Amino acid sequence: MRVLAIYFGKPLTKPGGCEIYRINMPFYYLGQHNWQYGWVYFSEIYEEFKKNGTQAFWDMAANYDIFVFPRAIAPEPQAMEGIRGIFHILRKLGKRIIYEVDDDITNEHRDFSDQGVLGATQIASWTDAITVSTPFLGELMSSRSKRPSHVLPNCIDPLLWDKPKNYHSEGLVIGLSGSTTHGKDWNVLAHVLPRILETQYDVPVTLRLTGFSPDYLRELPRTEHYPGLDYEVYAEVVRDSDIVLAPVDPMDGFNRYKSPIKVIEGMGATRAVGNSLGGAACIATDNPVYRLAIQHEKTGLLVEQTEEAWFNAIDRLIRDVEFRSSLQLTANKWVWKHHDIQKEWVKWDKAYRKTLERPQHNVKLV
DSSP, X not given: OEEEEEEOSSOOSSOOHHHIIIIIHHHHHHHTTTOEEEEEEHHHHHHHHHHHOHHHHHHHHTTOSEEEEETOOOSSHHHHHHHHHHHHHHHHTTOEEEEEOSSOOSSSSSOOGGGTOOOHHHHHHTSSEEEESSHHHHHHHHHHHOOOEEEOOOOBOHHHHSOOOSOXXXXXXXXXXXXXXXXTGGGGGTTHHHHHHHSOOSSOEEEEEESOOOGGGTTOTTEEEEOOOOHHHHHHHHHTOSEEEEOOXXXXXXXXXXXXXXXXXXXXXXXXXXXXXEOOEEEEEOSHHHHTTOOBTTTBEEEXXXXXXXXXXXXXXXXXXXXXXXXXXXXXXXXXXXXXXXXXXXXXXXHHHHHHHSOOOOOOOO
């Protein structure tokens, strides 16, 4: 079997989370089981086309059975024409096309049009199948595109995440990470985290912000501010966090289609917990997405999106060492049972093989 992913946007020096979780990592493990794989940027294909003509793409396309288009969008009409042209060639060659997405980029629940995110649903409707990270996103994309979807949950690699280290920051570390898109999601913590840091505990508490540092959290004591980090460094920062927070605004429809990767990372980042090994104790907003990963008071805590609920949950985990340790141990075992890419790569294999078995989607590229 042979699969190629075609990325849009500018080629990255180092891949980000979406590229790693949805393509690079599962492709690597497919490659360990007799798949041929690769990934390339559309801009690179275009440069090759300008240099060697259409035949260059035909020759390259002949080497693969399945073409995956992660988060494919058309920021302008010219780009849509380019995608249509590529799909036309792939159809002529009898290839299968998969639309891959792990966020709601339909522009229905959050408008990304000012960022050039256009045409996602239209492009998806031209493909043979869609791969997504949660059943909720699968239902949304299938209903809009009329194409079958396959749920491939985000996983983590034990080669990176299941490697405990001896060093740990002094005291207890609370980790909160994300991009600037979490502005409304994190508002609930604006008064909570200052209260936590002002409270006298038996152990010194440090807040660590990674990626996004909103104004209301910038002048706090015992707070560390990290920029966006390379993936390998980011994993070590998560591993150094005793408690990981994952607040999302439950009223934002966009959040219904995200994945619980934030807590999967925290729960799976193995470190010493007493004389055993565990992950972080995670707290997340109680919504359907985080219920996919957290069993309340077993593998983590699910809380209402209120200041008091968040304060009480964080305060409880700081004070109750035994309870916190229990969550850390149970959560770590759960993640490595359900989200270990060394085992879960088979879901990509099954989805791709099933797509190959189906007749090619006969659609007019309009």
